[in-house]
Amino acid sequence: MKIVGVSACTVGIAHTYLAQQKMEDAAKKLGDEIKIETQGTIGIENKLSANDIKEADIVILAIDVKISGEERFENKKKVKVSTETAIKSPNKLIAKLHEIAGKQILNGKARG
Amino acid sequence: MKAFLKKANFKGHLLTAISYLIPIVCGAGFIIAIGMALGGKSQDSLVIGKFNLFQAMATLGGNALGLLPVIIATGIAFSIAGKPGIAPGFVTGLAANSISAGFIGGIIGGYIAGWLAFAILKYFKVPSWAKGLMPTLIVPFLASLVSGLIMVYIVGTPVSWFTEWLTGLLKSLNGTSNLLFGAVLGVLSIVDFGGPINKTVFAFALTLQAQGINGPVTALQLTNTATPIGFGFAFLVAKALRKNIYTHEEIETLKSTVPMGVVNIVEGSIPIVMNDIVRGIFAAGLGGMCEGAILMSMTQGEGATVPFGGFLMLPTMGRNWWVGLLAIMANVIVTGIVYALIKKDIPADATENQKQVTEEDINLDDIQVM
Numbered sequence: 450m451k452i453v454g455v456s457a458c459t460v461g462i463a464h465t466y467l468a469q470q471k472m473e474d475a476a477k478k479l480g481d482e483i484k485i486e487t488q489g490t491i492g493i494e495n496k497l498s499a500n501d502i503k504e505a506d507i508v509i510l511a512i513d514v515k516i517s518g519e520e521r522f523e524n525k526k527k528v529k530v531s532t533e534t535a536i537k538s539p540n541k542l543i544a545k546l547h548e549i550a551g552k553q554i555l556n557g558k559a560r561g
Numbered sequence: 562m563k564a565f566l567k568k569a570n571f572k573g574h575l576l577t578a579i580s581y582l583i584p585i586v587c588g589a590g591f592i593i594a595i596g597m598a599l600g601g602k603s604q605d606s607l608v609i610g611k612f613n614l615f616q617a618m619a620t621l622g623g624n625a626l627g628l629l630p631v632i633i634a635t636g637i638a639f640s641i642a643g644k645p646g647i648a649p650g651f652v653t654g655l656a657a658n659s660i661s662a663g664f665i666g667g668i669i670g671g672y673i674a675g676w677l678a679f680a681i682l683k684y685f686k687v688p689s690w691a692k693g694l695m696p697t698l699i700v701p702f703l704a705s706l707v708s709g710l711i712m713v714y715i716v717g718t719p720v721s722w723f724t725e726w727l728t729g730l731l732k733s734l735n736g737t738s739n740l741l742f743g744a745v746l747g748v749l750s751i752v753d754f755g756g757p758i759n760k761t762v763f764a765f766a767l768t769l770q771a772q773g774i775n776g777p778v779t780a781l782q783l784t785n786t787a788t789p790i791g792f793g794f795a796f797l798v799a800k801a802l803r804k805n806i807y808t809h810e811e812i813e814t815l816k817s818t819v820p821m822g823v824v825n826i827v828e829g830s831i832p833i834v835m836n837d838i839v840r841g842i843f844a845a846g847l848g849g850m851c852e853g854a855i856l857m858s859m860t861q862g863e864g865a866t867v868p869f870g871g872f873l874m875l876p877t878m879g880r881n882w883w884v885g886l887l888a889i890m891a892n893v894i895v896t897g898i899v900y901a902l903i904k905k906d907i908p909a910d911a912t913e914n915q916k917q918v919t920e921e922d923i924n925l926d927d928i929q930v931m
Contacts, residue, residue: 459576459760460583463831490584513757514577515640529929533756536835541923549930 450552452476452483452543453501454509457516458532461490468511468535469495475539479547479554485509488516497521507550509542511535526550567929571672572757578636578671579760585625585632586767587825590869593622597867598876626868629767630657630667637671642678645696649674649704656709660717663724664768669716674708728772731862740858743780747853747892750781751788751845755828759785770868779864779874779885780856782825784849786871787889789822789830791848791896792841798901806904811836825871840903848896856888 454472458464469485476483486497499521502508508527510516511534528549535542547554593603596618603623604616612620631654638650653674657666681700691699734742749762759781766778793815799806807815814832821829834841856864860881865874872889875882 459580459757460755460828461580462826463755463828467831467835490580514573514580527931529931530927534924534927537838537921538923540920545923545928 450481450506450547450550451504452481452507452509452546453485453497453505454483454511455486455488455497455516455518456511456532456535457488458513461488464513464532464536465489468532471536471539472509472511472543475543478540479543481543485511488512493517506552507546509535509546574637574640574672574675575668575764576757576760577640578633578668579764581636581639582629582632583760586629586869589622589625590867591622591824591873592618593626594865594867594870594873594877596620596622598873622867628654628658629771630654630662630664630670632667633664633764634667634671634674637668638675638678641672641675642682645682645700645704646675646678648701649678649708652705653708653712656712657717657720660713660721661724662712662717662720663771664764665724666712666717666720668764669720670708670712673711673716674704677708678704724768724772728769728774731769731774731777734862736858736861739776739862740854742862743776743853743855743857744850745853746777746780746857747784747849747851748846750784750853751827751849752842754788754831754834754841754845755785755826759827767868774862775864775866776857776860776862777864778868779878780853780888782865782869782871782874783856783885783889784852784892785827786822786825787852787892788827788845788848788896789818790889791822791845791893792830792833792900793819793822794893794897795844795900795904798897799904802901804901804904804906806901806907807833808836808907823871825869825874837904840900843903844896844900847899848892851895852888852892855891856884859884859887 456465456468458468465487466489469487472485473483484497484501485495487494502521502525505525508522508525510527510529511532512529513532526549528546530542544554596615599615601613601615601617601619603619604612607617607620631651634654634657635647635650638646638653650671653670654667657663657670660666678700681703685699687695687699746762750759753759762781766781770778796807796812796815811833818829818833834845863881865877865885867874867877875885878885
């Protein structure tokens with residue numbers, strides 16, 4: 450499955466990037482493709498292209514604050530969580546995304 | 562009710578506003594802290610030839626910090642209504658400042674202005690020839706006027722009474738209650754390492770500082786300063802105990818965590834804490850509790866006149882500067898020793914990837930599918 454998303458926290462120097470890292474690791478473990486854009490205090494990094502968004506099966510927004518460019522994901526299936534959830538339970542979150550998107554987990558044994 | 566609260570998203574809008582506020586507090590706070598530490602004083606106006614560099618710095622910072630209610634109002638209104646929220650938020654924030662409703666007024670005003678702008682955009686139908694007038698005139702004019710007047714005539718006065726009452730109450734606190742208040746403040750300041758709780762306490766402490774009560778914001782920022790240093794100190798304590806508590810990656814991280822602490826950025830400790838949340842919070846919470854209790858009880862609730870700056874805050878504490886230093890030291894020592902003691906010994910060659918971390922169950926309330 451292909452996942453795109455945005456992470457953004459209040460201060461934008463720590464949780465934003467931890468959430469990105471944790472979700473990327475968890476998704477790769479399950480054999481998913483993932484790209485997370487970060488909107489930290491420094492600005493937007495790892496920007497999602499229109500093509501990334503078009504091809505994605507699901508959009509994950511791990512955000513505590515208003516993000517810019519949320520309208521890019523109109524008509525996409527979106528899941529919104531706090532950065533805390535993404536950091537604390539990344540594997541379960543990605544598994545949940547599979548459930549919501551209705552896609553099987555390819556690499557089943559890495560679950561849990 | 563729960564669905565309404567979730568939809569209204571009070572917390573999310575406040576946090577968005579705070580995320581815009583923080584760089585201003587940090588930048589201006591550092592400028593005013595240096596200026597005041599070197600003898601400057603914030604002036605109402607700078608008259609050419611009648612001020613020196615440090616007075617200029619104190620004034621730069623002081624002016625910016627005086628506008629925090631405006632910034633919080635603008636930020637909240639922007640978070641709710643997007644770009645059209647900025648003008649009414651700004652006007653209402655200034656209204657809150659002029660009627661002495663301060664930071665709380667700014668927060669309330671931001672919600673009013675934002676929702677008004679949002680509602681006008683959504684429900685106010687104009688003929689197509691007037692479409693261009695909507696963002697340039699109708700929304701900014703109507704939303705600013707109505708929310709500004711609500712602030713001045715309805716909300717402002719009760720809020721300023723409330724602020725006065727709270728100020729009076731806190732000023733009357735004596736020894737023991739100051740000790741307890743400080744302890745609670747210290748714990749709340751640090752339990753989530755710069756997260757939403759910390760920022761809420763920060764907003765509260767800033768409100769108080771605007772009323773001339775400097776203790777709370779000092780207690781908050783000094784524990785923010787001390788905690789990252791405390792985690793660095795834990796490394797040394799553990800070494801003395803012949804214990805290994807950090808992985809190689811964590812030791813590398815500590816090299817930036819500690820300097821970040823010195824300049825008052827608590828978030829530097831997050832990568833360390835996230836690897837062992839429960840013990841990290843416990844050690845930091847105990848440290849923060851000691852720090853807050855020492856500071857608030859020994860200074861009778863007085864503190865630094867600037868809201869940010871780490872060690873730079875100490876010179877602005879006047880005769881209490883040594884209490885601030887003592888509080889930082891106590892916090893560093895308590896956090897360091899406690900963390901070194903309760904943390905499990907790990908093999909010297911352990912790395913992040915080998916560690917099996919059990920994952921918390923996902924909080925379903927937090928997931929919104931759209």
